[in-house]
Amino acid sequence: MELFAQLLVNGLGNGSYYALLGLGFGLIFGTTRIVHFAYGPVFAFSAFAVWMAGKFLGLPLWIAVLFGPAAASVGGAAVYWLAYRPFEQRGMSSHSVLILSLGLTIVLESALTLGFGPSIHTFPDFAAPIFILGPVFVTGLQLAETVTLLVLAVALTRFLQHTRYGKGILALGDDRDMARIVGIDTDRISLVVFALGSAISAVAGVFTLLNEGATPTMGFYPVFVAFVVAVVGGLGSIPGAIAGGYMVGLVESLGLWQIPTEWQNSIAFVLLFVVLMLRPQGLFVGMKR
Amino acid sequence: MTANVSRRTALALAPAMLAASSVRAAEPPKDPPVFRIGALLGLTDKGNWNATVMQRGIMMAVDEINAAGGIAGIKVEAAIEDHQGVPRVGVDALQRLRARYDIQAVLLSYSTVGLAAAPICEENKIFMLDGGSVTDGLVGKFSYLFHNRSVASVMARAAMTVAKKNGYKKMAQMASSTDDGQSLLRAAEADWKAYGGTIVGTETGLPTASNIDTQMAKLRTAGGDFLAIWEFSPGPGLVLKRAREFGMTQQAIGIEFTAEILKVAGAHAEGYVFATDYFNPEAADPWPQRFAADYRKKYGDNPEVYAANYYEGIYIIAEAIKRARAGGGNYFTGERLKQALDASPVVPSVYGGNMTFQPDGTGLKRVGIFKVVDGKAVFQNFAEVSR
Amino acid sequence: MDLVLHVGVMICLYAILATSFNLLIGFSGLFAFGHATFYALGAYTTAILTQRLHLPFPIPLLASMLLTGGVGLAIALPSLRISGIYLIITTLALQVIAIDIIINWTSLTGGPSGLSGIPPLSIGGYVLSGPAHFLPVAFAAAVICFLVARHIGNAPFGRALRAMRENESAAASVGKNIFYMKVSVFGLAAALASVAGSLFAHYLSYVGADSFQVSETVLILSMVVVGGTGNLIGSVVGAAFLVLLPEVLAFVDLPQGFEGQLRLLIYGCVLILFLVFRPEGLLREPRRGGRRVAAGATPIALSTKTAFVGPLLTGTGLQKRFGGIVAIAALDISLSAGRITGLVGPNGAGKTTAFNLLTGFLRTDAGEIRYKGKVLSELKPHELVRAGIARSFQDLRLFTGMSVLENVLVALPRQSGDRLSALFLRPGSVRREDEANTAKAMGILEFIGLGERAMDLADDLSYAEEKLLVVARLIATEAEVLLFDEPLSGLDGAAMQKIIDLLRRLAADGKAVCIIEHNLDAIRNACDHLVYLDEGRALAQGDPNTLMADPELVQRYFR
Structure with missing residues (x-):
């Protein structure tokens, strides 16, 4: 029972983290339909930005963390504007765009490695506080992940529903051609989506930095998780990304309770497979509303 | 050519x-x-x-x-x-x-x-x-x-000398799912069983996995007099960190300690004991x-x-x-x-x-046993491992 | 010297992988993202059978192909339900799961350590170890696999695959069995990829999970894209290019300490620049669609002259609901040979839904469909086409990336070359049959007036020509009941008249023709019989002139 309670808490903590990933990636992917693997190095870049702010500028953590989303939104927007947009304008096939994003990942990861070196970078003098609730241990980071997720989800929902750009994003996610016909500047909206989606996921990147340190290749696995979460939840749906994140987090945590932990890698993907076979559109129907 | x-x-x-x-x-x-x-x-x-x-x-x-x-x-x-x-x-x-x-x-x-x-x-x-x-x-x-x-056979047995010396009976272990990690695991298990010790928990993680929360939670529940870590840099860093964050207080024993491990584990590396090829820059050689x-x-x-x-x-x-x-x-x-x-x-x-x-x-x-004190590896003794 | 030979072996193995992957993504449009799984299965099967059971060549190879092909069949099943992005992620998931199984099934696969010391390939007593001895075998295997892939790609089966790629529902509407095509192309591509795996196991004498990670799938995919999707020679060139690129880069001297990363960086940049300057790959998809041949002696065998008396197709009490919305409430309709029936009514009346029900694209909730007196309610679209009921689409759904001739050719019924078994067991008769079919297709195009455009891409046709091609494609199915969804919309007088004449000719030849149409002049001009559909019911049926004079209908619709 003790174990169950701990696993449940772990699942919720990781679920918040996964949901953050899925929320940002899902926004980009659901709106633009670009399989954005280069999200990985952008994610890493955000962690390095925070690290630099702490290391070189000597900023306290609460200010330094703001550099993460800021750097990611610039990086994400640049990737869209300089790489994906020209390709999309030329009407390239989805295979080519996928290879482009994989090539970009190689280039950006190598550039980060050349710039920062391959070693692990940790935020100076940071240790997460730990709370003991009966038999269960919770870290301050797990709590912070959950709180930021909820704040961001509410803020993003309001943004999408009540601002001009937000409505444009929803329209674009619904039907790209129709959005263009009714006079929406799809390039600009996509740019906003890339900036916004990258910033949200950078929050997860900052948590990774604080949890285990940053490396240039740290974004490799999170992209897969983000992909899985966004698709399981339903592309472009905010409640979907949150539900998907918690589902992956809890299934992974509680599933490994009985299943040997060797199978950790498979669990999220088995979940994805089952969900897609039963409900190909994901748990929640996204943009279409 | x-x-x-x-x-x-x-x-x-x-x-x-x-x-x-x-x-x-x-x-x-x-x-x-x-x-x-x-x-x-x-x-x-x-x-x-x-x-x-x-x-x-x-x-x-x-x-x-x-x-x-x-x-x-x-x-x-x-x-x-x-x-x-x-x-x-x-x-x-x-x-x-x-x-x-x-x-x-x-x-x-x-x-x-x-x-x-x-x-x-x-x-x-x-x-x-x-x-x-x-x-x-x-x-x-x-x-x-x-x-x-x-x-592996030498390293694992060297690490186990610490456990034996401290009179531990129950081992909980965390191994990376790589060839090297599994080699250590096999060698350690054989040695520990021959010694008459019991294994209360064995968990594995991918070398690149950042989420080992379930593994650590299970190991905590399993108990054990000590936690053996069959992972390579920077893996042990995360294991040490999560173990301590989950309130596991028992001795951690491994086979590697690097700057990367220290960076990830931070203060949680304190007291970590590891066996490694004896390299002692402070020695007289x-x-x-x-x-x-x-x-x-x-x-x-x-x-x-x-x-x-x-x-x-x-x-x-x-x-x-x-x-x-x-x-x-x-x-x-x-x-x-x-x-x-x-x-x-x-x-x-x-x-x-x-x-x-x-x-x-x-x-x-020669394989030495070291202990992390104030973030530094401090030599303890040579491990006597018969071949 | 060994380096050159070794690189040669690698090019051969990757050529096999890339060509087989191209069959999936380039030909079939099935964007699976787990090709390294098949590679791994071939390698492990061969390793285990050779090392543990000491089975001689070619048993391990054949077993690898059989097992991997079987797994390929199974992996095809998700592709029946999902497509596009969802198929990418699902197949990626399957690869990750497969690697996890390999790593964890230690007793069989050696787990994370893999299997080492696999005996070299030994054929008839000759032990082929080392690159020099292995290269001829790898080359022969690559040539055979390439020829197999090319044989399939150029055959009617490959043409059907490309039609499926262009538009899945349209391929079904001309009688192609989507299930069979997807499953068999997955099985085949998997079996071919396993040949590379099997050779790899012998050549390296070691197999481990590290060789078959997602990055390997990415590499193979890059080869296909760089070479050009849909072009098999392109895949070979792409394989050679991406095997050679790192070799060449390795000879570039770079600042010490950063060589590895810099080389990777350059590799990534070359890949991106490649996409920028050759977005369609090195080689374009070849123009297939056969050689231009003289039209068959008899223009076409249009006349079906059925012995059946009475309406060919009847639907009684048809009903269809979508969630809470009733699309078709209760529809009775009958189509007779020699008659053009017009299905009219306002937008949202359920006309296209009615077509979908009659042609098996949607299942009825209630009611019965009979063709020549037999109940057909359970058949799938392609089975209905074969039985004799075919339809067109309002949005045309031509196979735009294929030639005009191929659009017609692919629709011809009873092509033995659609089946893999026939392709390999009776290649000669398949070829002869296809030549005859090409002549037949040319005949149809001549008849319809598109003979001059036979070799052009369907994409390049004018709108009126596209509409004609739709008719040609439907004629080619040789179905007796032809359902046209707005065949005349958007056409001007002459072009419209031309199609109406064609429809009349079809009816005169004994076909049951049904059209959905809005243009009242056209309806009056073309139809022998009208069914007025509104709110999911046939509100009135009868002679066009009578119906169009009915005051209530005039008020509702015929203004």
């Missing part, structure tokens, strides 16, 4: 070479223009910090030897190739080294790449030295392969002291086991070259290097004193 002789020519020449070897003492040594030593490292693999450190060690040794006038006046050069942690890419790189430089000696790293590359070296009589992987899968199978890192000081001066970090082993690897090959050269003739061949070490398997070690290669190719080094 120039200096390579085809198989047919080699066969035709074989009798002549045999004859040559029997009279070689009389022959003057045929010196190559440069001693080129190959190395297959995972430069762009996911965990490429270790490869960077290996590369530093190699370059430092090469520079030192050349600064001292080379070997018999001939310069040493390292030809480092990237294997990306992928066996096929490692074989590509090895074939390139052969074609380009007709390489005679090569430093290996990463066990699964070694498993793919070793058969080719064995067939082409290339001297191999592995200072990185500890897998039992590479031990005793290739006559041209030597190891200058203590292998001059070589370890000098190496550590120079390394710090050059790179600003403390040398890690991977730096020391690949640094040492170059020196071992240099030593083999010297000995082979004394025999005269065409001495810079994998076969002659191997024969030189087979004939007299004792070589100086950067870890202090000498290292003796066993018949199975593994180097017998």
